[in-house]
Amino acid sequence: MLAASWLLSPVSVAPNRIVAGESYGLVAAIGWPGGLLVTLLFLAIGGLAIAPSRTHYYAQLGIVTLALLLMPFGLMVAGHWLIAADLPQARLGIGAAYWTVLFLLMLCLVELRLRLGLSRLWTTLLLGIVVGAWLVCASQWLENLALVQEFQARDQQFYRALVQHIALVSTAVSVSVVAGLILAMLMRRYRRLQKVSFALLNFLQTIPSLALFGLLLAPLAWLAANVPLLAEMGVSGIGTTPALIALIAYSLLPMVRNTYIALEEVSPDTLEAAKAMGMRASQRFWQVRFPLALPILLEGVRITTVQAIGLTAVAALIGAGGLGTFIFQGLGQAAMDMVLLGALPILVLALIVDASLGALADVLRPGGH
Amino acid sequence: MRSSVHRSQQVGVKPQWMRPACWALLLLISVLGMPYLDAIFRWVEPNARQVIYSRAEFYTLLGRHVFVVGVAAIVTISLGVLAGIAVTRQWGRDFLPLVGQVASLGQTFPPVAVLALAVPVLGFGTLPIIVALLLYGLLPIVRNTLAGLKDVDASIKQAALAMGMTPWQVLRRVELPLATPVILAGVRTSVTINIATAALGATVGASNLGDPIIAGIVNGNMAYVLQGALLIALLALAVDSLFDALQQRLDLRLSSS
Structure with missing residues (x-):
């Protein structure tokens, strides 16, 4: 029972702010529907953690992967929302909350791998898919992200x-x-x-x-x-x-x-x-x-x-x-x-x-x- | 190793404090006397306009260096030991793999990268270097706390419980004293590494003994680099030998009681 309560505590703090640029809140960045989606996802992870079982772990694994996959899309939406079209030089920075969420999701992944006893191959494959999706997003639709601009410049x-x-x-x-x-x-x-x-x-x-x-x-x-x-x-x-x-x-x-x-x-x-x-x-x-x-x-x-x-x-x-x-x-x-x-x-x-x-x-x- | 312990047992308690005292004295002398060593450093760097680093006094730099390492050490020790104790209790056992993972992850992150990532969030100055040192120093302490507590014989704990001790008393009066030498060894590793690593803080504007080194590299002045390196090495040696003495003292106490 207490076993997985660690999954609960960090995420309950994390979803309330995805900072973008000059510190915008989560809602300002991806709107109410987005904010709701993020909260729901994290609540689901926490909820599943209360009653640990193998099927629940697999469900969590799915949700964590989904959340990881959705992360760049959050940035895209934020970029679309916050950066006016007449400002081509504007860029989107990634805030502290974003990194925290990313880090915690990764931690969840590591922990789930240990609990499920998955082989390294599976984790690598899963991470490979996630990273691949990120790279595609970054190269195609995230050109207003500061990091991407910095990269393209050199x-x-x-x-x-x-x-x-x-x-x-x-x-x-x-x-x-x-x-x-x-x-x-x-x-x-x-x-x-x-x-x-x-x-x-x-x-x-x-x-x-x-x-x-x-x-x-x-x-x-x-x-x-x-x-x-x-x-x-x-x-x-x-x-x-x-x-x-x-x-x-x-x-x-x-x-x-x-x-x-x-x-x-x-x-x-x-x-x-x-x-x-x-x-x-x-x-x-x-x-x-x-x-x-x-x-x-x-x-x-x-x-x-x-x-x-x-x-x-x-x-x-x-x-x-x-x-x-x-x-x-x-x-x-x-x-x-x-x-x-x-x-x-x-x-x-x-x-x-x-x-x-x-x-x-x-x-x-x-x-x- | 064994023979030296044996010898100090015969001679008594005093001599083991000599070495840290010597190193500390040497450190003090070189900090205060550095401005007068102009002639020696002139020999290293004959063409430079100035051979003694003078943008700040050496004792201020030393003080800041010790402060940064000290703050980081206090936080790491309390965090690491508490986490180590928590995950070896019955109620916290589930967190054991997680804590181990996080601690070893901390050591995998290169301090330079952590430093660089901490600057955008925390700004320039002392705070980022403390964070970097925290992460970097956590692993040895957590690992040794876990090892130390695990090594305590189960039958001793049983005996203590049977004597009517509460679990808290068992922890405080049986487990921790027995695990202290191992924990102390972890603290020693962590602090010694961090004394050298703290010099990196100078690259993000935390002024400490790394400052002369950076200034020396930027201006091509070897004398500055030497001064910074000498003081940091002396500090590391003094602290390391202090821990060595502490460990020997603990060994003596444990073996005599």
Whole structure:
């Protein structure tokens, strides 16, 4: 009974205001019929939550999906209502209540998935449909939305930044995966190295990312100025090189820690059995220890990647490019929609990576499915 | 690790407070003495017009930095521990997966993105960075509170109930004291991460120790960056060793009683 009352409380607050532009109320934005529809939908979710059962959960799932699908239409109606035809420059901003509703609906979706025990595939499919509908709406009918205008003004730039961001993250992560694996293997052999490197990597984490980016500027600029070979290779004070070095430095700690723990935690009994079966040392490592360690190792990759996605945004400050450029340019010009253009994809990227690597780890877990 | 605990047990309680005191003293000295270190930083940045960050006093920046991290820590600790307690009670058990989800979601959101998203709603200044730190610091505390409370032996709880304690007394006098070391470890992780993350606040106009770093990057003045980084690292080390000492003290108390 109390089980799902969480579904009730947040939505009862949420439906009363969908802010549009200069803060219009829900009714002003989508009219009485729209407001009624939203309230009804949320009441239905809450009502179904009072008596939890499997069929009710499925009904809720349907309503939540419907609500998600309807959200861009709400914006369209609001845009049609509030923006006079003689003002082609007017744009529609998305308000706090809209984001809250969106967030809560997503949360409902996650919770329902857990309760129903749906597989990831179904959720992905469902979300895919919703996102697809949004994209179609955004490209076709939402041209007075500020975010869309911001995007259309610099779509080339946006794609370039996105690719750059992903390239930086994947380079940093792949280097630190390899380096982390080597370091962890060395640590298992030389115990003294383990203490020293953990102390060093822990210390690195206490330096704020911002500072590390800044501190690398000077020595690299000096190197580039004095060693022509390095300068030819593209090393310079600002831009990609210091960003990559700092990203790798930060990625190493979670990577090495998880790799080390993963390799250490394989049960000695299993290894003993493998030995008894006549496996050689290298066989034992690659065929027994490594596959068994893989899920925890992937957990490390997941943490590292999510962290690197966020850090790369900071790297824009030293001219490394990526989506952070929009954030800091937008902050500088107090153009909040431009900030959104940078921040939203970063958020989505982090969530996608988190979910997909989590799913991969689940699949690889021995006995998992 | 074990040997150091053993040693401090033999020597007594005093020495464990030495390290945090040393770091704090070093921090204090460098905050107050920074303006006099002109010569050293001149060596780093010989051509700059000015080598000591002077737009604000270092102790003001340090104070604001500590304030931001402190406010965020107080709110995260109360929220995280309360949520952790609530979902381990009988009546709140249904919320357990949800709380876990929300907490780990908070850590998935990159602080920069949260910061950027919070600015349109909350405006420039200190508030957005506090929100970002809140979200980012919640996971370690919630996770450790849950782990700590779950690890309390069920038979101990049964015994306490059998002695006639009310559930509230069991929580306050049995479960929480036993879970405190684990919760404290979570708080330590959360606060240490946030000390470094708070520097990001300088990009949205919250003036703190991140300020010299940003100013240094914008003007290409390494000396500024160094000053900001040095102070933040010292602050992090001081706080971290303070928590270390607290943990050791707790261990001592638990093992002696």
